[in-house]
Amino acid sequence: MSQDADLSFLKTVILFEGLTAEQIEKIAAIMSKETIPAHSDILQEGEKGTRMYIIQEGTAEVSRTLTLKVTRNEFGQKEKTFIQLGPGFFFGEMALLENDVRSATVTTITNCTLFIIEQDHFNGLCEAYPEIGYKILRNIARTISGRLRRTNQDVLKLTTALRLALTR
Numbered sequence: 001m002s003q004d005a006d007l008s009f010l011k012t013v014i015l016f017e018g019l020t021a022e023q024i025e026k027i028a029a030i031m032s033k034e035t036i037p038a039h040s041d042i043l044q045e046g047e048k049g050t051r052m053y054i055i056q057e058g059t060a061e062v063s064r065t066l067t068l069k070v071t072r073n074e075f076g077q078k079e080k081t082f083i084q085l086g087p088g089f090f091f092g093e094m095a096l097l098e099n100d101v102r103s104a105t106v107t108t109i110t111n112c113t114l115f116i117i118e119q120d121h122f123n124g125l126c127e128a129y130p131e132i133g134y135k136i137l138r139n140i141a142r143t144i145s146g147r148l149r150r151t152n153q154d155v156l157k158l159t160t161a162l163r164l165a166l167t168r
Contacts, residue, residue, distance in 0.1 A: 006033075009056055010115070015090050015139050023132050030121040035113045042106045042114070049095035049102045050119040058112030060085045064104045084109065093140050096122045 010016055010024050019027070033056075036042055043049055045065060063081045082104070085091060091106055096119050126133030 013054055013088050015136060017139055018135050026129060026132060030117065030125050032116045034116060035111060036108050038108050038110050040108050042108060043092055043102050045103065045105045046101050049092055052090060052092040052096050052117045054090045054115040055085055055087050056113040056115060057087060059109040060106050060112055061109055062104050062106050095119055
């Protein structure tokens with residue numbers, strides 16, 4: 001894809017909402033781009049992360065390992081897929097904010113073309129252009145807030161269902 005096509009795509013990503021074309025060009029300058037084959041892990045739960053990803057083309061899925069009780073003294077683990085991501089979705093954003101381990105695994109379903117932002121490059125951008133950093137961090141906060149709101153709703157539904165099941 002051409003640089004113009006890349007910039008046109010980046011303008012549609014919610015992460016860059018409120019940024020000018022010139023500001024998006026500055027962000028694009030710190031990104032790298034990579035194509036990952038289908039059925040490959042982009043990142044793994046529990047590993048240390050320093051990169052955030054934006055899907056330009058392809059589909060990926062987010063999963064976590066769940067520990068299940070098999071018998072009284074035996075536990076097993078199972079991978080549970082939570083969501084599929086497509087073009088325009090971003091993930092791994094917590095790596096830009098903190099030095100912690102990944103909370104989930106992201107695996108490609110199809111070949112995926114990804115934009116990648118390294119934590120060090122992002123920090124440098126924020127220092128050089130605080131307004132750009134502010135807008136991106138605001139958009140990350142809005143996204144995380146929306147995810148938390150949906151998670152709270154899911155927990156409420158599950159708690160209600162469990163309470164109903166236990167009272168029968």
